[in-house]
Amino acid sequence: MSRPLILIAEEQPDLRHQLREYLEQSGFRAVAAGSASEIWNAITTMPVGALVLDTALRGPDGMDLCRDVRERSDVPIILISANSSEVDRIVGLELGADDYMTKPLSSRELAARLRAVLRRSRNERAIGLRSRSEARFDGWRVDFARCEVIDQHGEPVALTAAEFSLLAILLEHSQTVIARARLMELAGVRDAPSSVRSIDVLVSRLRRKLSRGGRPAPIVTVRGAGYMLSAAVERH
Incomplete structure (x- = not known):
């Protein structure tokens, strides 16, 4: 089975590089995006298995980027944000995110959550066959x-x-x-x-x-x- 491809759309270059390296070492393939245009390019040209999306990527309107991605694609989304309030988590889920994490991030936990959303996708296919x-x-x-x-x-x-x-x-x-x-x-x-x-x-x-x-x-x-x-x- 080929390794799933994860798109990391993170505003901070250092963290983007760190997450990419960790996911590569954890059995994933990973590509990085530093802007909305790079996200669209990756989603339309690569077999992206899941998207890790930082709400800060578009400044104060970052949550809208999650909605825009969801309107164009059904790729699973893990939203990451510096805001940890329940309201922010609920808004993120309402906009189409499949999961929500707050900073500072644990790379190990992110990998576990990615496996969970990918497993959910596999369950969907298995249930469809049954x-x-x-x-x-x-x-x-x-x-x-x-x-x-x-x-x-x-x-x-x-x-x-x-x-x-x-x-x-x-x-x-x-x-x-x-x-x-x-x-x-x-x-x-x-x-x-x-x-x-x-x-x-x-x-x-x-x-x-x-x-x-x-x-x-x-x-x-x-x-x-x-x-x-x-x-x-x-x-x-």
């Missing part, structure tokens, strides 16, 4: 081969890799309550207090995208137990 090539639920059609979700009018809805992975897990266990801890395990999310909040935000994002015409998404919160896809699923 679920056959297509699934239908509540007027939605899911094409696992293309990682597409289509509404009843034939219009696609854009999901991030993490959101699609979560949906695939819910489809695989439809009409069954999945405990948060189990959902974190299946999604490849690390076991830490902030991970629980990450799962909640991810479910919230998926619900919002699967709500159409005033009709809520069939993702139920079972208080004290976990989450459940309440709709029946047809597999083809």
Whole structure:
């Protein structure tokens, strides 16, 4: 298996070089980017497996860069920032990040989190194979081969890799309550207090995208137990 390619978009040249060296020594391939244009060039010309994105790369509007990347690509994103408040973490996740780290960074922890988001992507592909090539639920059609979700009018809805992975897990266990801890395990999310909040935000994002015409998404919160896809699923 080829080593995954990690794009390191870090504002500080010294840290950018340090992270690249450590990841190379830890079994990854790594390339560095010091500007938004270098990010776009790498994503469009290289098989980038995950992006490590510093919010300071675009100054005070750095968070917007995460949203811009997410709108153009479904590459997993680990957002890094000097801001450690819960609000900043939630905003980063809402803008499409798959994980969030604060500075000063631990290179070892970054490598572990990268393995987690890459494992989540592999789980998504494995679940897609087990679920056959297509699934239908509540007027939605899911094409696992293309990682597409289509509404009843034939219009696609854009999901991030993490959101699609979560949906695939819910489809695989439809009409069954999945405990948060189990959902974190299946999604490849690390076991830490902030991970629980990450799962909640991810479910919230998926619900919002699967709500159409005033009709809520069939993702139920079972208080004290976990989450459940309440709709029946047809597999083809």
